[in-house]
Amino acid sequence: MSDHGEDQSVLNHIQKLVTEEHRLYALGAGGASPGTDREQLAKIQVELDQCWDLLRQRRGLRDAGQDPSKAQVRPPGVVENYAQ
Numbered sequence: 001m002s003d004h005g006e007d008q009s010v011l012n013h014i015q016k017l018v019t020e021e022h023r024l025y026a027l028g029a030g031g032a033s034p035g036t037d038r039e040q041l042a043k044i045q046v047e048l049d050q051c052w053d054l055l056r057q058r059r060g061l062r063d064a065g066q067d068p069s070k071a072q073v074r075p076p077g078v079v080e081n082y083a084q
Contacts, residue, residue, distance in 0.1 A: 003068055007058055014051045017044050049079045 024041045050073050057071035 053079045
């Protein structure tokens with residue numbers, strides 16, 4: 001698969017996660033009620049953060065003239081703490 005094809009694969013996965021996230025929000029999972037949907041929504045949000053981070057890593061490596069395939073999915077604890 002080409003280098004940019006791998007980016008497209010990540011983007012396609014992001015789109016699937018966003019679709020599922022929207023579905024769960026439509027069911028009310030974004031509200032205050034606990035449950036499986038709310039847990040699933042939290043997992044999706046973490047996975048989305050990981051995917052966006054991976055895509056940024058790949059683009060950064062490519063822009064620096066390095067091999068984007070060296071980018072790795074970082075653990076949730078890393079990507080979830082960027083803004084803190």
